[in-house]
Amino acid sequence: MxxxxxxxxxxxxxxxxxxxxxxxxxxxxxxxxxxxxxxxxxxxxxxxxxxxxxxxxxxxxxxxxxxxxxxxxxxxxxxxxxxxxxxxxxxxxxxxPVLLPGYNxxxxxxxxxxxxxxxxxxxxxxxxxxxxxxxxxxxxxxxxxxxxxxxxxxxxxxxxxxxxxxxxxxxxxxxxxxxxxxxxxxxxxxxxxxxxxxxxxxxxFERTAAEPVPQPLSDIFHKLTYRHKYEELLGKSSQVGAPTLARGHSAGMETSLLILDIDHFKNINDQYGHVVGDKVLGRVVDCVRSEIRSEDRIFRYGGEEFVVLCENTGHAAARVAAERMRLAVHQRLALEFDAAPTISIGVATSPQDGTGVRDLVARADARLYIAKREGRNRVVGSDPAGDGEYTQSAKR
Structure with a gap:
């Protein structure tokens, strides 16, 4: 076994x-x-x-x-x-049952x-x-x-x-x-x-090195349990989450949280195999990492979902960064994989969308759901006019 x-x-x-x-x-x-x-x-x-x-x-x-x-x-x-x-x-x-010779x-x-x-x-x-x-x-x-x-x-x-x-x-x-x-x-x-x-x-056989503090982006696939990653994301670790929001609040700065999901990732695994699926995961991370700042934090959140925590980033800037991530994945990976992976992203910002990480996760996740419902390969944030949600349509 x-x-x-x-x-x-x-x-x-x-x-x-x-x-x-x-x-x-x-x-x-x-x-x-x-x-x-x-x-x-x-x-x-x-x-x-x-x-x-x-x-x-x-x-x-x-x-x-x-x-x-x-x-x-x-x-x-x-x-x-x-x-x-x-x-x-x-x-x-x-x-x-019918009895057979020598068998009872x-x-x-x-x-x-x-x-x-x-x-x-x-x-x-x-x-x-x-x-x-x-x-x-x-x-x-x-x-x-x-x-x-x-x-x-x-x-x-x-x-x-x-x-x-x-x-x-x-x-x-x-x-x-x-x-x-x-x-x-x-x-x-x-x-x-x-x-x-x-x-x-x-x-x-599966030794995992001790996680450095702070966690570098190269350790994004550090294999913690799903619950532990979620608790760390919600600020139960002293290194991320709540302290990041607290710093932003005390300095009068906004903090944005993005949840991104690889579209139809299960179909990619089923059609092309888990080896290709693992490569897609790694390349998506590379693309996302290339479009964020060194101080931004990225977490793996579930199987094919990721969270990016951006300190001192307003909602409009976060939507622009999310669109850069979406385009990077779509344009680069379409040349590398027959599956042509895309991502959908939900964006939330403190303090307007909530003052805690849990609030931001819930709001960003709800907007990610809207992005998927409206066809995937798109970014959804709040309406610039403050009325409802705003969808940045997919651009080829």
Whole structure:
């Protein structure tokens, strides 16, 4: 799984997600039928090794990607397994299967597996979301230790899962109580092991250097989580956001915030592949960077959205800069890519559009939505006359 995860940018996420689905089915089967006796009690290798490992992989997925991306395996496993159970249930309505020589289907096991798949998949959905929330809560307590946050998060969620899954396992298969404690001890060991594996993997294969302060534009793709990037953007970091607006307010200067989105980026990925998509992202950043000042700050905001924070920049000047960015992307990248990428931009300025970063993000995002609704490849800001929104039409 680690190899498939490492190759996700070359092979795409499909192989990784398929392997994750097989892993889920296998661990549910082993959790129902296979136990071993250890001095501290019964344990299921399927539940201890595979399920714990699956949660650790989902956590690492979140750490290296973002919340938007990790929703794919979480919701995929939930919907996929429910559909599989529903299909089996429909087949069971047909009646008893035809008996073949040397083959005697175990319908009781199929029924047990169906019940456990539903219960286990529901728990996995809850566990995955809870694990991400707990991991983020632990960030404020242990900001420098990914391994410690991973271990504490896994230990807490695996404890909850062990109790929850044992209840279903006991009701369905009559599993003895000794499996509860034995499985919990084993899962705590698994939490420590997989947390260490996460640390080793990130150190050896996807190590990220410490982020300098202030963050240079070349580090725009520094892989923080989506939530962390958003919180930094909103001024929860001491280096950006609120202090920038506070300086502008005290000096009587305007501050502008631009949100830009690559138009139809999903179609570019689907039609030309993720390798081309990654190149498009990088070249869009190059074009935007060439049209802003050295003191302006740029952040990656989600998958194909970026935010530019421009201090001491009025709304008219920000719209002009946004139009330069739009033209740079459209004119240069049309010569480099068959996809001919374009961008749409929403512009907001303090203090007229709000006095906080959250207000500016909301207003700029609303104007970005207008730009997309009106056909994309355009800039939308406030009306110079102060009445409604102003769209700067796309110019070829």
């Amino acid at each position: 680690a190899i498939l995860f490492r190759l996700r940018h070359l092979m795409g996420l499909g192989a990784f997600l398929c392997a994750l689905g097989v892993m889920h089915f296998l661990e549910t089967y082993l959790a129902a039928v296979f136990f071993i006796e250890l001095p501290f009690g019964l344990l299921s290798p399927g539940s201890t090794v595979l399920f714990s490992g699956k949660l650790a992989i989902i956590l690492m997925f979140y750490i290296r990607e973002d919340a938007e991306t990790v929703r794919q395996p979480i919701y995929g496993l939930l919907i996929g397994n429910f559909l599989m159970v529903a299909l089996v249930a429909m087949l069971r309505l047909y009646g008893p 289907p175990d319908l009781a096991l199929i029924n047990q597996m169906g019940a456990l798949m539903v219960w286990g998949t529901t728990l996995l959905f809850i566990d995955s979301i809870a694990l991400i929330l707990v991991y983020e809560k632990l960030r404020s307590l242990f900001p420098r230790s990914v391994v410690l946050r991973s271990f504490l998060g896994l230990a807490a969620i695996l404890t909850f899962d062990q109790i929850g899954f044992f209840v279903g396992l006991h009701l369905v298969t009559g599993t003895p109580l000794s499996a509860l404690f034995g499985g919990w001890v084993a899962k705590m060991g698994a939490a420590a092991t997989y947390a260490a594996f996460i640390g080793i993997y990130l150190t050896l």
